[in-house]
Structures are given as structure tokens and as C-alpha cells.
Amino acid sequence: MGNKSNNLLLGALEMLILKALAIEDRHGWGIAKRLKQISNGTFSLNVGSLYPALYRLEKKGFVKSYEAISEKGRDARFYKLLSKGRKQLEDQQANWKEFSAAVEAVMLSDG
Amino acid sequence: MNTEMRFHLEAHIEELISQGVPPEEARKAALKEFGNLEFHKEECRDAWHTRFLENLVRHLRLAGKQMLRNKGFTLIAAMTLALGIGANTAIYSLANSVLFRPLAFPDSQKIVFIKEWHERFTDFSVSYLNFRDWHDQQSSFTSFALYRGQGYNLIDQGEAHRLRGYSVTHEYFEAFQADPIIGRLFTPEDDQPSAKPTAVIGEQLWRNRFNARETIIGETINLTGELFTVIGVAPGIYPIDSRDVFTPLGLLTGEGQFTNRGSHPGFVVIARLKPDVSLDQARVDMQSIASRLEVEYPDSNTGWGVYMKLLEDQLFSNSKPALFALLAASSFLLLIACVNVANMLLVRAQGRREEFGVRSALGANKSQILGQLTVESLSLGVLGGAIGILLAGISTRWLKEIFGTALPRINEVQIDTSALLYLTIMSVITSFIFGLAPFRQTTQISQREALSSGLRTSESSQGRRWKSALIVTEFALTATLLVGAGLMLRTTAKLYQSDPGLEYDQRIMFSWSLYSSEYNEALKRIQITEQAKQSLKSIPGVGEVGIINPLPLSGSDTFSSYYVEGTPMPKTGEIVTVSRFWANNDFATAVGLKLRAGRFFTEFDTRESQPVAVIDSKFARQVFLDTDPIGRRINIDGGPPSDPNDWKTIIGVVEHVSQYGLTREAHKQIYVPITQESPRFVSFIMETNVEPMTLAKAIRKTMSNIDPNLPIQRLQPYDSLFERTISNERLLMQLLAILSALALTLAAVGLYGVLSYTVRQRTQEIGIRMAIGALPQTVRNLILSSGLRLAGIGLFIGLLASLGLSRFLSKMLYDVSEFDAVSFVMVAFVLGMVGLFACWAPAYRATRIAPSLALRGE
Incomplete structure (x- = not known):
């Protein structure tokens, strides 16, 4: 099952998705748009990674999908963050802070 | 999923448009960013694990392509399987109709056959x-x-x-x-x-x-x-x-x-x-x-007690051992076919390592590759099964023909639903057996290994061991089949050599019934029988005319009690019976029945002369022991006769006749002249000096002239009666011979294929050996010995197994031990020769490898 760095990246993607869903339920397009927006265009999510990630999250029980009408009046599939997902997000967020702080400390040192 | 992505795409386009991009361009841009829609869909489905059906379709398509690309391979593999499956299904149909399917009556397993027991x-x-x-x-x-x-x-x-x-x-x-x-x-x-x-x-x-x-x-x-x-x-x-x-x-x-x-x-x-x-x-x-x-x-x-059996057991128990032997033999053949195909797939898997390596590098996981291999072997199995049905249909018709009347219910034999079910199961099982072999090998390849080019010439020792094991298995199975065929061959040969007591070649026979009120008088019967005999004798080509009842070698008997003059009366409950025959004076010469002592009947033994009888050697030995039976007097049907003139004088001793065929012992026999006791049913056996059946027409005409109201039946060459007594053994021998010949071919092809492949694999090594001075003989012997070693090990294992398995044939053997050395040596020789033959071409090819070519190789 891949290697460690892959897992880290995959984990990061899932964390970002969960984060995007933390405030409100969104559809896939909404998630992609929201992430792009917050990151000032840095995270332009590829469809090929977004949806598989969503399905994985749903399978793990972190999110739940349901059909609803989009803001533009069309049928769309929305994703809702479940409590298990919220817990996961909190854990990951804590880990991430630690991790990024560590990376930062290393990168800012004189080497 | 589809709609969701479409929604995503459309939302993207709309956004681009709202930013002022022209619709057409927006669409193009969105699509470009989106990438290959189909590809994404597939990945998503992967995540969903709902790909089974689509995978199956894709695997099938791939398998189809694979099969078409290697038409030769597919054809040979499918035919090999078809051979095994077809033979197996045909034999199964036979066994099923004869043994396993109940009689077509309600609750037929409640029908009981009862006789008396003693x-x-x-x-x-x-x-x-x-x-x-x-x-x-x-x-x-x-x-x-x-x-x-x-x-x-x-x-x-x-x-x-x-x-x-x-x-x-x-x-x-x-x-x-x-x-x-x-x-x-x-x-x-x-x-x-x-x-x-x-x-x-x-x-x-x-x-x-x-x-x-x-x-x-x-x-x-x-x-x-x-x-x-x-x-x-x-x-x-x-x-x-x-x-x-x-x-x-x-x-x-x-x-x-x-x-x-x-x-x-x-x-x-x-x-x-x-x-x-x-x-x-x-x-x-x-x-x-x-x-x-x-x-x-x-x-x-x-x-006297009771003998009882279920009717089905009574009817079919005789055919059981032979059919089970055939069923086992055809299963062995199927196994050999599987092994052969497994071997072919294994060799091919070697060639496909790159393909699978690339696949796994591109992200195929183990289960996908296993799926692909399974579907491929299943398709091959199904193709083999389909051709197998055809073969089974043809061979069933043929089996029906050759079994003729030797088996009960042979007319009912057909490829029915149960046979088709059996065939399907067999195809699937065999697919798994041969499909599994290459799997381990293929999936153990690392991606890196597969993509580097040096790999092509080396082979994992495990792969080689697999192939060797398969060849050994094939030869072992073939050896057991050959031993079975060999034992039956020896049995049949012994049966033909054995003397049933009389001669059956160059003779024609028919039976004649005198059941008609016109012939109630014995004298009338004697006259018309004599008249018939004279007319038949005048047909050109007819020699001596024997008249007899019951028909020798036919298996029917007339038991009579008897009493020999001067012996103690039999005790109560003691059974003294003899199998009684009525014969004319020329009978002994007409069938070459040898006289041991005294004389046979002559034309002077008539109603007026003293009653006489001729006994067989078994009677003489058992009843008269060492004393001379000639001249002793005997009465048939009861104790001493009330009229002393009814005593029959024993005038001769003839050879014992194997009335039930050679495989079952017959009772002691006694002959009385038809001129003194005239039966209502007789058979004629005539010597001929032309092809017996060419006389059929003349015989019919002659007999019709004698009395058109008296039908003749069973007009046939007399040797067919003898053939019938050994038909079970002969048929089993023939079928086993066919099955083992097929097995032998498959084993030889298998060995040849593996060895050829090895030579190709070792081209470089052999080239180096030759370059540094190895003689062609050395190279040839190297290859020969590697092949023959496998054949030898297989042969050895097979012969050992046969020592145990031949026990199941023992009921069918005649005058041949189940450990018959001749058969075993014969098998070893045949299999050895075939092995050598199969190894020769690859070994020879190895000696032709030019060192320079081999070294240039890569």
C-alpha cells in the first residue's frame, strides 16, 4: 500500500477536504472551489484525486453523502462531515501543527 | 457518480463563463483540466470496489484477445483439455446410464431379484x-x-x-x-x-x-x-x-x-x-x-436357502468393475490433460512476466492479476469443454456401437443433463487446477525485475521445480494407465490362447426350435433333424454338421441329477447334478471336441440300441477318480431306473467345455445322443471351409425348405459366441489402450515442450559451454539426462502406484497376476522409449546452437 510519503500526502488531502466541510455541507465542486479560494489558488484539486478521496472518506465513515439541490437549482451530491470525521479532523489538525512546526523549525535553522 | 462528475464539469464551465471566457473555450479548458473522464470514473469505482462486473468484462475481453493472439497455443491447449474432458464425459455418460441412473420404474430400488441358494x-x-x-x-x-x-x-x-x-x-x-x-x-x-x-x-x-x-x-x-x-x-x-x-x-x-x-x-x-x-x-x-x-x-x-439382491445390483454388478476402472482411467487422462495445459501456461507465463510486470508497475494489484489469470484459464476451460462436448457426443455414439450388447441398458446411454452438468463442473475444476500453476510465478515478479531486460534468460528455480513436478506427475499417471491397459492386454491375450475345450473358428451356427404340435413325437423330431442335417451337409462349403443343446459357450445349462450304478445313494439334501447336453454323432468332430477315452456317438447309437452317454474329463476326474469310467452305467434324473434297460452306459470321455466362458468355472458335463433323447430346441454348428457368413443365405433357404413354420435364429459365426464370453475383458482392454495411448501422447508432448523451452532458456549457457570446448555429445547428454530423469522418476512413482491400484482390476484379470511382471516391464520399456523420443529433438537442437550466436544474444 504505497509508501510513507504518499500516505502523508493522501492524509493531507483528506484533512483538507474534511476542513472544507467543517463549516457547512458542500458538493465536490464546492469543496474544490473552497479549497482553491482559501489557499489563494495554490490547491487546485484534480477531479481524479478529489472524488476518490471523498469516496474513501465516506467508506471510512468520516463523511456522509446525500442528494440535494445545488444553489443553482441542480441535482448534486452533497457531503456532510460526521462526528467521527470531526474527531479525525481535530486529531489530524493537531498532528499537522506539530509536524509543520517541526518542519518549520528545521527549515529555519541554520542547517 | 457519473452525474456528480458531470455536475462538477458543468459548474466549472459556468464559472469560467461567468469570468468572461467564451462558452466553447470554457468547455475546452474545463475538459482539459478535468482530464480523462473515463479514467477518473474508473479510479472512483476502484475506490468503491464495485468494479467486479466491469473487471470481468474487461478480463474477458483481454482473455479473448490473448487467445486470438496465440491461436496455436489456444488451439493446442483447448484440444488437449477437450480430449480429457470429452473422454471423461463419454465414460461418465456410459457409467451413469448403466450404473448410477435408476431403472425407469417407480421406486426401482425397491425391486428385488430372488432365487434359491445352495x-x-x-x-x-x-x-x-x-x-x-x-x-x-x-x-x-x-x-x-x-x-x-x-x-x-x-x-x-x-x-x-x-x-x-x-x-x-x-x-x-x-x-x-x-x-x-x-x-x-x-x-x-x-x-x-x-x-x-x-x-x-x-x-x-x-x-x-x-x-x-x-x-x-x-x-x-x-x-x-x-x-x-x-x-x-x-x-x-x-x-x-x-x-x-x-x-x-x-x-x-x-x-x-x-x-x-x-x-x-x-x-x-x-x-x-x-x-x-x-x-x-x-x-x-x-x-x-x-x-x-x-x-x-x-x-x-x-x-436350500434364499438368494436375494436388489434388481439393480443383480443386473449391473458384472459391469461395475470395468466401468469403474474406465472412469478412473479417463479421470487420469483428464488430469494429465490439465497438467499438460498447466505446463503450457507456465511456460507462457514466463514469457508474459514482462507483461504482468508492466501491469503491476502501472498499478495493477495482485487480485487484479489473479482475476485476469483466472478468467483466462476459465475461458480456456470453457472452450475446451465446448469442444469436449462434441468429442463426447461422437465417442458416446462410438462406445454404444462397440459395446453392442455387452452392457445392459446401452441403448439408454446419452449425453444428458447430468452428463452436461458433470462436464461443466469438470471444465471449471480443471480450469482452476491448470490456471493456478502459473499464478504464483507471475505475481512474484517485482516490477523492477520485470522491466529490466536481463530477466528473459533466467528462470526462477521455483518455476523450474513446478514444471519438473508436472512432468513427473504426467509420467506417473501415464504409467498407471499403461499398467492397467497392459494387464488387460495380457488378460485378453491369455483368453485367446486358452482352450475353451472346443474350436470356434471357421464355423457357423444357428438355433432351431421344434416347438410345434407336429413334432410332439420324438421320432418325428429325430427324422426332421436328420433330414435337416443331410440337407445342410449338401451345401457347398459346409463340412461336418454338429447338433447340440444347450449351445456350448453360451452360458446356458440344463442341470440334471444323476446316479452312478454301484455307488451309495446320495444322502438327503446332498446335491448331485451334472450339466446335461444332447448331441448328435457328428458333434464332436464338427466342433473339434477332443476325445480323451473311449468313443463318441455313432450312427449305430439309436432308439433301438442300448442307451449310452459320454462324460467330460471333469466328471471323470470328480466322480470316477482314478478308475476307468468306460462301461460304467449311469441314470440321469433320479436314482436307479425302474427299468434296468434304461441304464445308460458310459462309452467315452471328452474334454471339458468352458460353458460360461473362460473366466467362470463350469459344471461337470454329460452328453446323451439326440437319437435316444430328442430335445425340442437344438443348435446347429457347422464346420465351413469358406468365410462362414457367406453361407447364411443358403442355410436360410435350406431350413425354410425343411419346414417354413420352424424359424431359425441366431444365425452367426460361431466364434462370435466365444468373442462374447470375453467381450468385457476385450472391451476394457481396448478402451484402456485408447485412453493410455492418448495419455502417452500428452505426456510425450508435455516433456517435449518443457525440454524445448529449457533448451531455449539455456541457449546462452550452452553456447558458453560449447565455446569453451564442450562436445556436442556432452551437451546432448546433458539435455537428454535432464529430461529422462524426470520421465524416469515419474515412471518409478507410477509403477509403485500401480502396485496398489491394479488391485481394483483384479476381478477383470484372467490368468494374470495383478503384479504381472511382464506388464510392468512392458510399460517401463514403452514409457522409456517414448520419453527418449520426446527428449531427442530438443537435445539434438541443443547441439546445434552456434556459440557465437548464443553469446551475441542480448
């Missing part, structure tokens, strides 16, 4: 009075019927036809719970001495002779001069369909053999168990009746 005979025909007591006292059966074979001459439109019939009590059809096709079956009223003669005819006779005419009911037919009213048509289901006509036994019960308890005139009981009674319970019931009868009638019943 330690000297095992099964013996039933005395009529004993039957009556059994019938009245038993409480285990719902119907309890008696029957006996009864031949009739049907006189129809001035022509006489011999009919095979049964004389039956009215419960006969009830025991089978058979329903008439039209009309009715017998009632108790039909089954009386005073009843109007009625007959039930068999379906076959009805269709063939009476054109399935429904108006036949109520018509009268002339059976041997007596008129019978046809009341019904019995169904053509085995075993009922082995008869043309049925008449009520009750019509005859006035005759003497029905009033003598000690007389056992060919009766057999057929009965149906009550639903809640088992065979063993019924056996206890019957034995206790028999014991009571022993006490009540000590003179006739001492030592």
Missing part, C-alpha cells in the same frame, strides 16, 4: 412349490412374482419368427409398477390353467412387427401353434424391453415340473418391497420361511 451353486432357479409357499407366507413384499424365459415361434403371414418371451405370474408387471402403453396387463383371472390364453407384447415387437397398430388389442396371434389373444403392450423399458412377448405362467401349472418340489425349472422371483421394509428385513423374513421349508420337506429342501 452352497454349491450360490444362485439357482426356484422350485415352483417353494415359490408358492414363499408367496403365501412372506410379509415383506407388496407383489411377489415368478417368471421364466420362454421362447415362442410367432407364425405371422406364413412366416415364422423366433420370439424371446417370459412366462410370468400376474404380479410380474405390478412388481415393476409398469403401466401398459395400450390395453391392459395380466389379472389373476388370466393367470389360471383354465383361462383363455392371453399375451402381452413388448413395445419393440409392437412397433417393428405390428407397426404400432392399436387395433392389435383383441387380435389373436399364433405362438408356436397356439392362439393367444393380445391384451396389451408392455413398455419398452429395460429390463422389460429385453423381451418380445409375455404370457401367463398360470396357463402351464398343470404340467409335472410344477408339482415336484425338487425340480428347479428355470424360475426366478421378482418382487417389490413394501415401502417400510428394508432388503435386510426382507432377507430375514425369507430365510425363516426357507428354514421352515427345510424342516417340512427335508428330501427336497435340505441345504
Whole structure:
């Protein structure tokens, strides 16, 4: 099952998705748009990674999908963050802070 | 999923448009960013694990491509499988129809076959009075019927036809719970001495002779001069369909053999168990009746018990060992076919390592590759199965032909649903067996390994071990098959070499029935028989004419009790019987029956001269021990005769005849001249100095001139009677020989293929060896020995296994030990030669490898 760095990246993607869903339920397009927006265009999510990630999250029980009408009046599939997902997000967020702080400390040192 | 992505795409486009991008361009841009839609869909489905069906379709498509790309490979593999599956299914159909499928009567496993038992005979025909007591006292059966074979001459439109019939009590059809096709079956009223003669005819006779005419009911037919009213048509289901006509036994019960308890005139009981009674319970019931009868009638019943078996066991037990042997042999062949295909796939898997390596590098996981391999082998299995059906259909028809009448119910043999089911299961199982072999090998390749090019020349030692194991298995299985075939070959050869006591080649025979009121007088019979003999003798090509009853080698007997003058009277319950024959004076010379002492009958042994008899060597040995039997006097049917003139003087001793064929011991025999005791049914056996059957027409014409109302039957070369006695062994030998020849071919092809592949793999190594001075012989021997070692190990294992397996054939062997050294050595030799043959070409090719070419290689 891949290697460690892959897992880290995959984990990061899932964390970002969960984060995007933390405030409100969104559809896939909404998630992609929201992430792009917050990151000032840095995270332009590829469809090929977004949806598989969503399905994985749903399978793990972190999110739940349901059909609803989009803001533009069309049928769309929305994703809702479940409590298990919220817990996961909190854990990951804590880990991430630690991790990024560590990376930062290393990168800012004189080497 | 689809809609969701489309939504995503459209939302993206809309956004671009709202930013001022022209719609067409927006669409293009969005699509570009989106990438390959199909590809994404697939990945998503992957995540969903819903890809099974799509995978299957894709695997199938790939498998189809793969099969088409390697047409040669596919064809050979499929044909190999088809051979195994086809042979297996054909044999299964045969065994299924003959052994496993119940008789086509309701609850046929409740139908019981009963005869009398005596330690000297095992099964013996039933005395009529004993039957009556059994019938009245038993409480285990719902119907309890008696029957006996009864031949009739049907006189129809001035022509006489011999009919095979049964004389039956009215419960006969009830025991089978058979329903008439039209009309009715017998009632108790039909089954009386005073009843109007009625007959039930068999379906076959009805269709063939009476054109399935429904108006036949109520018509009268002339059976041997007596008129019978046809009341019904019995169904053509085995075993009922082995008869043309049925008449009520009750019509005859006035005759003497029905009033003598000690007389056992060919009766057999057929009965149906009550639903809640088992065979063993019924056996206890019957034995206790028999014991009571022993006490009540000590003179006739001492030592007599009951022999009973389920009808199905009774009918089919003889064919069982042979069919099981064939079933096992054809399964071995199927296994060999699987092994061969496994080997081919293994070799190919080697070539496909790159393909699978690339696949796994591109992200295919283990289960996907396993799926692909499974689907590929299943497709191959299904293709093999489909061709196998064709082969099975053809070979079933052929098996029916060659088995002819040697097996009961052979007409029912067909590829039916159960055979098709069997075939399907076999195809699937075999697919898995041969499909699994390459899997481990293919999936163990790392991506890096697969993509680097050096790999092509090396082979994992594990792969080589697999292939070696498969070759060893193949040769071992083939060896056991060959041993089976060898043992049967030796048995058949022994049977042909053995002397049944008389000669059967270059002779023609037929049977003739004198059952007609015109010939009630013995003198009339003697005259017309003599007249027939003279006319037959005048046909060009006919030599001596023997007249005999019962027919030697036919397996039928007439047992008579006897008493030798001057010996103690037999004790109560002691059975002294002899198998009695009626013969004319030329019989011994006509069939080459050798005289051991004294003389055979002459024309001077007539009704007026002193009664005489000729005994066989077995009689002489058993009864007269070392004393000279010639001149001793004997009486047949009872103790000393009331009229001293009735003593028969023994005038000669002849060779014992294997009446039941060579594989079963016959009883001691005695001959009396037909001029002194004239039977109503005789067979003619004539020496010929031309091809026997060319005389058939002349014989028919001659006999028709003698009396057109007396039909002749079984006009055939006499050797066919002998052939029939050994037909089981010969057929088994032939089929085993065919199966093992196929196995041998497959094994040879397998060994050849693997060795050729090895040589190709080792081209470089061999090239180097030759470059540094290895002689071609050395190289050749290297390859030869590697192949022959495998064949040798397989042979050894196979021969060892045969020592255990041949036990199952022992029932079918004649005068050959199941450990017969000749067969084993023969097999070793044949298999060794075939192995050498298969190894030779690859070994030779190895010596032709040019070192420079091999080294340039990569």
C-alpha cells in the first residue's frame, strides 16, 4: 500500500477536504472551489484525486453523502462531515501543527 | 457518480463563463483540466470496489484477445483439455446410464431379484412349490412374482419368427409398477390353467412387427401353434424391453415340473418391497420361511436357502468393475490433460512476466492479476469443454456401437443433463487446477525485475521445480494407465490362447426350435433333424454338421441329477447334478471336441440300441477318480431306473467345455445322443471351409425348405459366441489402450515442450559451454539426462502406484497376476522409449546452437 510519503500526502488531502466541510455541507465542486479560494489558488484539486478521496472518506465513515439541490437549482451530491470525521479532523489538525512546526523549525535553522 | 462528475464539469464551465471566457473555450479548458473522464470514473469505482462486473468484462475481453493472439497455443491447449474432458464425459455418460441412473420404474430400488441358494451353486432357479409357499407366507413384499424365459415361434403371414418371451405370474408387471402403453396387463383371472390364453407384447415387437397398430388389442396371434389373444403392450423399458412377448405362467401349472418340489425349472422371483421394509428385513423374513421349508420337506429342501439382491445390483454388478476402472482411467487422462495445459501456461507465463510486470508497475494489484489469470484459464476451460462436448457426443455414439450388447441398458446411454452438468463442473475444476500453476510465478515478479531486460534468460528455480513436478506427475499417471491397459492386454491375450475345450473358428451356427404340435413325437423330431442335417451337409462349403443343446459357450445349462450304478445313494439334501447336453454323432468332430477315452456317438447309437452317454474329463476326474469310467452305467434324473434297460452306459470321455466362458468355472458335463433323447430346441454348428457368413443365405433357404413354420435364429459365426464370453475383458482392454495411448501422447508432448523451452532458456549457457570446448555429445547428454530423469522418476512413482491400484482390476484379470511382471516391464520399456523420443529433438537442437550466436544474444 504505497509508501510513507504518499500516505502523508493522501492524509493531507483528506484533512483538507474534511476542513472544507467543517463549516457547512458542500458538493465536490464546492469543496474544490473552497479549497482553491482559501489557499489563494495554490490547491487546485484534480477531479481524479478529489472524488476518490471523498469516496474513501465516506467508506471510512468520516463523511456522509446525500442528494440535494445545488444553489443553482441542480441535482448534486452533497457531503456532510460526521462526528467521527470531526474527531479525525481535530486529531489530524493537531498532528499537522506539530509536524509543520517541526518542519518549520528545521527549515529555519541554520542547517 | 457519473452525474456528480458531470455536475462538477458543468459548474466549472459556468464559472469560467461567468469570468468572461467564451462558452466553447470554457468547455475546452474545463475538459482539459478535468482530464480523462473515463479514467477518473474508473479510479472512483476502484475506490468503491464495485468494479467486479466491469473487471470481468474487461478480463474477458483481454482473455479473448490473448487467445486470438496465440491461436496455436489456444488451439493446442483447448484440444488437449477437450480430449480429457470429452473422454471423461463419454465414460461418465456410459457409467451413469448403466450404473448410477435408476431403472425407469417407480421406486426401482425397491425391486428385488430372488432365487434359491445352495452352497454349491450360490444362485439357482426356484422350485415352483417353494415359490408358492414363499408367496403365501412372506410379509415383506407388496407383489411377489415368478417368471421364466420362454421362447415362442410367432407364425405371422406364413412366416415364422423366433420370439424371446417370459412366462410370468400376474404380479410380474405390478412388481415393476409398469403401466401398459395400450390395453391392459395380466389379472389373476388370466393367470389360471383354465383361462383363455392371453399375451402381452413388448413395445419393440409392437412397433417393428405390428407397426404400432392399436387395433392389435383383441387380435389373436399364433405362438408356436397356439392362439393367444393380445391384451396389451408392455413398455419398452429395460429390463422389460429385453423381451418380445409375455404370457401367463398360470396357463402351464398343470404340467409335472410344477408339482415336484425338487425340480428347479428355470424360475426366478421378482418382487417389490413394501415401502417400510428394508432388503435386510426382507432377507430375514425369507430365510425363516426357507428354514421352515427345510424342516417340512427335508428330501427336497435340505441345504436350500434364499438368494436375494436388489434388481439393480443383480443386473449391473458384472459391469461395475470395468466401468469403474474406465472412469478412473479417463479421470487420469483428464488430469494429465490439465497438467499438460498447466505446463503450457507456465511456460507462457514466463514469457508474459514482462507483461504482468508492466501491469503491476502501472498499478495493477495482485487480485487484479489473479482475476485476469483466472478468467483466462476459465475461458480456456470453457472452450475446451465446448469442444469436449462434441468429442463426447461422437465417442458416446462410438462406445454404444462397440459395446453392442455387452452392457445392459446401452441403448439408454446419452449425453444428458447430468452428463452436461458433470462436464461443466469438470471444465471449471480443471480450469482452476491448470490456471493456478502459473499464478504464483507471475505475481512474484517485482516490477523492477520485470522491466529490466536481463530477466528473459533466467528462470526462477521455483518455476523450474513446478514444471519438473508436472512432468513427473504426467509420467506417473501415464504409467498407471499403461499398467492397467497392459494387464488387460495380457488378460485378453491369455483368453485367446486358452482352450475353451472346443474350436470356434471357421464355423457357423444357428438355433432351431421344434416347438410345434407336429413334432410332439420324438421320432418325428429325430427324422426332421436328420433330414435337416443331410440337407445342410449338401451345401457347398459346409463340412461336418454338429447338433447340440444347450449351445456350448453360451452360458446356458440344463442341470440334471444323476446316479452312478454301484455307488451309495446320495444322502438327503446332498446335491448331485451334472450339466446335461444332447448331441448328435457328428458333434464332436464338427466342433473339434477332443476325445480323451473311449468313443463318441455313432450312427449305430439309436432308439433301438442300448442307451449310452459320454462324460467330460471333469466328471471323470470328480466322480470316477482314478478308475476307468468306460462301461460304467449311469441314470440321469433320479436314482436307479425302474427299468434296468434304461441304464445308460458310459462309452467315452471328452474334454471339458468352458460353458460360461473362460473366466467362470463350469459344471461337470454329460452328453446323451439326440437319437435316444430328442430335445425340442437344438443348435446347429457347422464346420465351413469358406468365410462362414457367406453361407447364411443358403442355410436360410435350406431350413425354410425343411419346414417354413420352424424359424431359425441366431444365425452367426460361431466364434462370435466365444468373442462374447470375453467381450468385457476385450472391451476394457481396448478402451484402456485408447485412453493410455492418448495419455502417452500428452505426456510425450508435455516433456517435449518443457525440454524445448529449457533448451531455449539455456541457449546462452550452452553456447558458453560449447565455446569453451564442450562436445556436442556432452551437451546432448546433458539435455537428454535432464529430461529422462524426470520421465524416469515419474515412471518409478507410477509403477509403485500401480502396485496398489491394479488391485481394483483384479476381478477383470484372467490368468494374470495383478503384479504381472511382464506388464510392468512392458510399460517401463514403452514409457522409456517414448520419453527418449520426446527428449531427442530438443537435445539434438541443443547441439546445434552456434556459440557465437548464443553469446551475441542480448
